[in-house]
Amino acid sequence: MGRTRKPAPRARPSGNTPRADLVLRRLVDEFKSGGITETISKVAILKDPNDNRPCMSWSLKNRVLMVGQGTFDARNVAQWNRVNRRVIARRSAIYIIKPLYAYSCAHCAKGAAREAHLRYARPSGLFECAACGLSVEPRAVRGGSDPAVLRRIRGFGCQPEFRVEDTVGDALPEYAPARPPPLHGVAAKWGIQVKYQVDPSGSSLGSYEARSNTIHLGTESPWVFFHEISHAADSMVLARSGRALKGGQDPIQEAVAQLSACVLSEMYGMGSTRAHTRDYIRAQARGSGERELVRLALDVLDRVEGVLGLILSTAQELGGATASGQEDGHCGDGARAGKIRDH
Numbered sequence: 001m002g003r004t005r006k007p008a009p010r011a012r013p014s015g016n017t018p019r020a021d022l023v024l025r026r027l028v029d030e031f032k033s034g035g036i037t038e039t040i041s042k043v044a045i046l047k048d049p050n051d052n053r054p055c056m057s058w059s060l061k062n063r064v065l066m067v068g069q070g071t072f073d074a075r076n077v078a079q080w081n082r083v084n085r086r087v088i089a090r091r092s093a094i095y096i097i098k099p100l101y102a103y104s105c106a107h108c109a110k111g112a113a114r115e116a117h118l119r120y121a122r123p124s125g126l127f128e129c130a131a132c133g134l135s136v137e138p139r140a141v142r143g144g145s146d147p148a149v150l151r152r153i154r155g156f157g158c159q160p161e162f163r164v165e166d167t168v169g170d171a172l173p174e175y176a177p178a179r180p181p182p183l184h185g186v187a188a189k190w191g192i193q194v195k196y197q198v199d200p201s202g203s204s205l206g207s208y209e210a211r212s213n214t215i216h217l218g219t220e221s222p223w224v225f226f227h228e229i230s231h232a233a234d235s236m237v238l239a240r241s242g243r244a245l246k247g248g249q250d251p252i253q254e255a256v257a258q259l260s261a262c263v264l265s266e267m268y269g270m271g272s273t274r275a276h277t278r279d280y281i282r283a284q285a286r287g288s289g290e291r292e293l294v295r296l297a298l299d300v301l302d303r304v305e306g307v308l309g310l311i312l313s314t315a316q317e318l319g320g321a322t323a324s325g326q327e328d329g330h331c332g333d334g335a336r337a338g339k340i341r342d343h
């Protein structure tokens, strides 16, 4: 770690290790592409008072890096072993960055003689100042609290971590928001599993997987939940006429979910998403011919009607009184969900 072991040729002006330069590039790309806005909302919103994931104590930049590498939970091998999980063979690590420090003697580094480096002396096992003979315990040096030691960041290095998706073992505690969103009872009634974790594709704040009847939420925003439960309802409505949701982002089914969520959001006093929805629908409609637009509008409105009808009638049946009837959720062990919670 902080040992003064000479890393291979290091004439890099950044003072970073080569791998750290690559990892930092990732952050820069997030900024350039604007993806940073979405990533930040993913890492900043999920907050559970009982959350004991080690990453909760990481800096924001490291949590951004972690989510950018497709996970909400990354730990080192020892930390995984402590919760009875192990890293699957041949899975590779993801990398976060850590500062590399240079230590110098506070007494001798004053004024011009800035290069009063404290060097680790192997025989004594202490950090020593060549000028004044000061010697300090490694723990005190690295802890950064000893007033005799000056610490400055000389660059960045990398720290390997493994994604939860690359481990197997005991089940982890499921994340549960302090306040479940309105209509969560409807999802329970329909046997939908709502999982608060990064969606498997890692590309959006939420997703609905029809195959396993699972909603993945990477945020507590009720609006995202409304959008996903609308997809679920749409899927049920389509099934009546032998149709099914299309895989991926289909413009029509996205418009259906978006408009339905917009209406639900206003009905449940969660604020209006009209402006956002309008921009979204416009973008979907751009480039379509007049005739296609008419078809799109008619199809979308029919489906929105079906979606809202189904959701609201179910909510009415539940009376909003009882906390979600525990419908003994048939374990929709979708390939992905199953993988995470193996054994």
Ligand SMILES: [Zn+2]
Residues within 6 Å of the ligand: 105, 106, 107, 108, 109, 116, 129, 130, 131, 132, 133, 134
């Ligand atoms: Zn000194």
Ligand SMILES: [Zn+2]
Residues within 6 Å of the ligand: 227, 231, 253, 254, 257
């Ligand atoms: Zn969607």
